[in-house]
Amino acid sequence: MSWWDDVDGDDSDADEPYGQYDESSVRVRPNPKGNRPRTKTRPTYDDAPVGWVTNVDRGRFGVLVGTGSGSDSEHVITATKARELGKKSVVTGDHVSLVGDVSGDPGSLARIVKVAERTTLLRRSADDSDEVERVIVANADQMLIVVAAADPEPRTRLIDRYLVAAFDAGLDPILCITKTDLADPAPFLAHFACLSLRIVTSRSDDVPFEALHDLLDDKVTVTVGHSGVGKSTLVNALTGSTRAIGVVNSVTGRGRHTSSSSIALRVRDGGWIIDTPGVRSFGLGHVDPANVFRAFASHAIPVRPARDGIPLAQAHDWEIVDRVQDGELGATGVERLDSFRALLTGMGASDPGLE
Template sequence: MSWLPDDIDDDDDKYADYEARNRPNPKGNRARTKTRPEHLDAVTGRVLTVDRGRYAVLVNAGDPDEHEAIASRASELRKQPVVTGDLVDLVGDTSGDDGTLSRIVRIQERKTLLRRSADDSDEVERIIVANADQMLIVVAAANPEPRPRLVDRYLVAAFDAGITPILCITKTDLVDPAPFLANFAGLDIAVVESAENEWPIERLTALMSGHSTVAVGHSGVGKSTLVNALVPEANRAIGRVNAVTGRGRHTSSSTVSLRIGDGWIIDTPGVRSFGLGHVNPDNILRSFTDLAAIAADCPRGCTHLPDAPDCAIIERVGAGELGEIGRLRLDSLQRLLTALA
């Protein structure tokens, strides 16, 4: 059946190709292709901070002409988060001059990813920083009160990511930190203590030399104050602890990477919770290399928790084979696994 009007003859040459006409592209655009340009002229940059879809990127890091450029994210990366610490490839105007905007077209392979979830039941991960190899966990000895279980969660996230933790205790002039530090006696991690306005700058700078260190901590513990002491030009916002609730205020609202000597410190906003829904428990045990070797003799599916039957680690620690340090390390392992569970 023809759809032509009744007064038009199907055999009329005038309308012979009417039904087979080619409609032009109304937008005049070329057909889409999945082939993307290789961007062989791209330059490498380090993402310093992220602000509402714009990225401050350090170009030519370490060279005399290093400078910051502002970039947006290419459309092909819209489903891939670009975070502070990322090494990226840039195209476009990378001069950094006022009013210029370059474009991030690739994210280079990441060495580490520090992640957290909204809560322990949420397996959707939020990437905090990329390529950090150290975590500076900042805790106040008092005001606000230290939270060992929150520190446990930071440690879990660090071990899961393959990041070396460092513990920094502030406000030691108010309270002796020894009872709190006893919670972590079984862990082989560096501990730095500081009184108010007496920051151990030289030691911290030495620990961070040649490393990319992400600073984390509960709101109000003095993390941003510490960052300002280490990098005076940082001018990170600081706040005070609420005298009624004992809670710190959220002051730093963004994650920013700052140079310290030949290393980097990445300041993050203070948090009151740290979800671990994305963490694989096996990564925690692997961080305890001595206990992981013994775990090879455990039954399949062993949890290594106090009620685990025939756990080789528990049996050897109970027999005194690993001494007091073994007992402390097992206690730390079980506490971290419990925090994850």
């Protein structure tokens, strides 16, 4: 008889070392995360409250919620990004779905659980050789390019970059010349005479409210511009904001950054302006060179997906290539074409041949 056999001949397992631990007597440990099996089905959040991101600040998002423009229920709440979004970015202008406390009461915090498909996306990179993009604004309708006639001196090549970025993003560009009391803007505007641009001029002591409202009302407009050109002054006048206003260094001639992040502000009487930080460079490394070429092409090209067969936006008829070759644009046209080729070279792309 082996040592594990029943030593007293009965059927009891009391004297058997391991008999008392048969499967029927093992205590089953409960699932520490609950008894229900984990499912791969995730919530769709179709019924979640929706909002519009108005600003981003160190991992916290201001989100406009409520229905109806200017209604009593409309208010801005604070939200954070939910873990399930992973590395997906949330930027000013995004339409989002929310869970949690959307009351906007002090100390309340909601979570952004879903980002709606974007219609437009303004991006820039550190330089033309860097393909890593930085998303600036989503879902804007147009771009207001602010440039000073003087102090600081205007830079035509920087404006070219803004125009290419606007085209790539699907935004309709507007050129606003400030500080026209300090210098005649005509020589600068001559560089863009061959382009079908909407142009507004502004003095240091006078904002053309009527002209700007005609362009901005009922639109979401993102502003861009070199530091110190008067962009914040313009935005403050149009929105009633008190954003800091910078000055231009008298030695370097450069402006000081006064805006550190993008923020959406309601335009008086309608529309929204998204004010972005001033920049001294605007990299296009993320842009397809073909889009640069189309931005200077001779025919207008739809730049947003069609909805119900109707293009949502259409690029200007730049007409640059054909008109330069025909000699119609003279020295100005040649300069525009040189700028185009310089952009392609900086991006490491080859000249596609403008025969």
